[in-house]
Amino acid sequence: GAGVSQTPSNKVTEKGKYVELRCDPISGHTALYWYRQSLGQGPEFLIYFQGTGAADDSGLPNDRFFAVRPEGSVSTLKIQRTERGDSAVYLCASRPGGGELFFGEGSRLTVL
Amino acid sequence: TQLLEQSPQFLSIQEGENLTVYCNSSSVFSSLQWYRQEPGEGPVLLVTVVTGGEVKKLKRLTFQFGDARKDSSLHITAAQPGDTGLYLCAGVPGDTGNQFYFGTGTSLTVIP
Numbered sequence: 001g002a003g004v005s006q007t008p009s010n011k012v013t014e015k016g017k018y019v020e021l022r023c024d025p026i027s028g029h030t031a032l033y034w035y036r037q038s039l040g041q042g043p044e045f046l047i048y049f050q051g052t053g054a055a056d057d058s059g060l061p062n063d064r065f066f067a068v069r070p071e072g073s074v075s076t077l078k079i080q081r082t083e084r085g086d087s088a089v090y091l092c093a094s095r096p097g098g099g100e101l102f103f104g105e106g107s108r109l110t111v112l
Numbered sequence: 113t114q115l116l117e118q119s120p121q122f123l124s125i126q127e128g129e130n131l132t133v134y135c136n137s138s139s140v141f142s143s144l145q146w147y148r149q150e151p152g153e154g155p156v157l158l159v160t161v162v163t164g165g166e167v168k169k170l171k172r173l174t175f176q177f178g179d180a181r182k183d184s185s186l187h188i189t190a191a192q193p194g195d196t197g198l199y200l201c202a203g204v205p206g207d208t209g210n211q212f213y214f215g216t217g218t219s220l221t222v223i224p
Binding site: 004031033035040041042043044045048050055056091093095099100101103104105106 | 118121122147152153154157160198202210212213214215216
């Protein structure tokens, strides 16, 4: 497809489990962003990639969160030892050289 | 970290009424964007403002960037049920060109 694709769309897991969320950006977009959003709130910045490298990971809440983008395209957000407070919608966005962010539909994570 | 505060957080109005949403910060932004998000979807760009004092109009929506580039407003004239959604401002801090910080969000409901 032409848009940003995120999988899975929904993920239910148990406290303490490991989770991976995938983002497939728009082809040719060099920048990729991860945000976390709670219901009715604005997206909270987590990490931003320019190419393969993390240009800014200051939004990652703790060392249980990690993200990679090994080939400068697809990115994976990894969450270890999940906690109930990690439950949220995780949004991915990509951006060409400048201009707007193009968002995926998000991955809804529920930690029981 | 959310540098931008939006008000009001929730707004419920009758069709045909006017409304204004505010986006405020103590930080200076090189540009500011407004997005609209519907349930189950990612935010979609409405407008970008880059010059202090700039006013942009998009049909019944009027956007203004503050003179000091620290705040912005969105005014909707004669609201319609199709305007219902979560409105988000997003700013790029003055010292970076690529980091987007989102506001706290304004949830608008327009009642027919």
